[in-house]
Amino acid sequence: MYIARDWKDYEVLDTGGGEKLERWGDILLRRPDPQIIWPLQKETPAWRDVHGHYHRSSSGGGQWEMKKPIPENWTLEYGKLKFHLRPTNFKHTGLFPEQAANWSWMMDKIASVKRPISVLNLFAYTGGATVAAASAGASVVHVDAAKGMVQWAKENLQLSGLGDRPVRFITDDVFKFVQREQRRGSKYDAIIMDPPSYGRGPGGEMWKLEQSLFPFLESCMSILSDKPLFLLINSYTTGISPTVLENMLAMTMKPRYGGRLTSGEIGLPITASGLNLPCGILGRWEA
Template sequence: MLIADKWKDYELIDTGNGEKLERWGDYTLRRPDPQAIWPLLNEWSLWKNPHAHYHRSSEGGGHWENKKKMPQKWTIKYKDLSFYIKPTGFKHTGLFPEQAANWDWIIEKIQKANRPIKVLNLFAYTGGATVASAYGGAEEVCHVDASKGMVTWAKENIELSNLSHKKVRFIVDDVIKFVNREIRRGRKYDAIIMDPPSYGRGPSGEVWKIEDELYKFIELCMDVLSDDPLFVLVNSYTSGFSPSVIENILKLSVGKKYKGKIYSGEIGLPVTKTNLVLPCGIYGRWEK
């Protein structure tokens, strides 16, 4: 398991009873987490009085209960990278802190490549990996997401991290349509990052189901990989998926075309109060 344990502005304070207690900079949030199924031994004071508590509804969705005064959005840093944090209607904050383990790897791979690297970030959300790629020195980063709001947020994160001078293309589009267009244009990328959802809809109502689409989509992406690619990184938060599923798909796609190393695993966050590690998702990597 990769553990994102280099944070200073973020802390996973405690977990249990299907919830987690977190510090995001100066503010504490209490949110549901489906992995934290162990009991909470002591609902101590901070659990009862965070800045905000997300209550899940039995009918789906939920709402934030603000308990203390806090801004609508604020900034946190990871090393030299900066991000806006904003509690959203779907319990999220605009950042998955466990991905810092991947950001460090992305930065190191690009810096050690000693050649210009073009990166394609698909299902790119608010751009954590886009910011990391630009910071690492990528010649060009292409950020693609179907949500206009998330792409705008990613632009803000690039500016916040003082990376506006870097060449970053921001695209609001269905990723499958975009990749097909790039193939027709003959565009190639040296690194591909993707974080496909379990289920989603594109801007024109296109339906995405990961179990039906992931293998076909990674196969499609082979046609935009350069002749000398650096890496392919696939993240997933789909419950029930083993890391080996992504590893097998990479072996049957990237591994058939390029020589390199393929491996997979979990990513997690250390829990301060209990010294446990909260599993947060899975990844698969191909690297040269």
């Protein structure tokens, strides 16, 4: 498991009973997590003394119960990187802290080569990977279909003092964008993708990860440069093994470029128990 251990501003304090207790800077939040199927060992006062508690609805979705006032948004730091946070209607805060394990990896990869690196970040959300890659010296194209998420990513880049870096923010359907890049002959040295489990394209096209990921990955091969640096796939789709992602990279990247493949779970340390909380999976190809 790849563990994001280097946080100072973020912490999973405790877990149990289908929930996690988290510290986001000075803000304590209590949120549900489907991986936490073990009971809570001891309900400490911190579980009740939270700023916000997200309750799932039996009919789907859910809502926040705010117990203490919090700012409209606040800032979290990871090394030199800074991110705006705010609770969303879908229980998230705009950041997935476990992804710091990937940020550190890609920053090291980019900084280790003595040539310009162009990165394409697909399904890029609020830009954690975009900010990390830009901070390491890469030029980045950030693509997400949600206008609000792209604006949020722009804020994070500025907040990190990287507003002058060569980053293009594109609000567009990811699949259509890749097709246009193919026609333009555009090339990238690294691709990051965090595809959804389900979704619909602008023409009503159905995306289901199990059926759509491999052909989409194949389509991305034509926009890689002759000397790519890495390709990273993240997934939060339940039931998919990390080996599935590694196998896909073995069938696409390995025959063309050689290199090294790795895969595994990604997670966060739990302070109270010393255990690790699984948060998703990844597959990596690197030169």
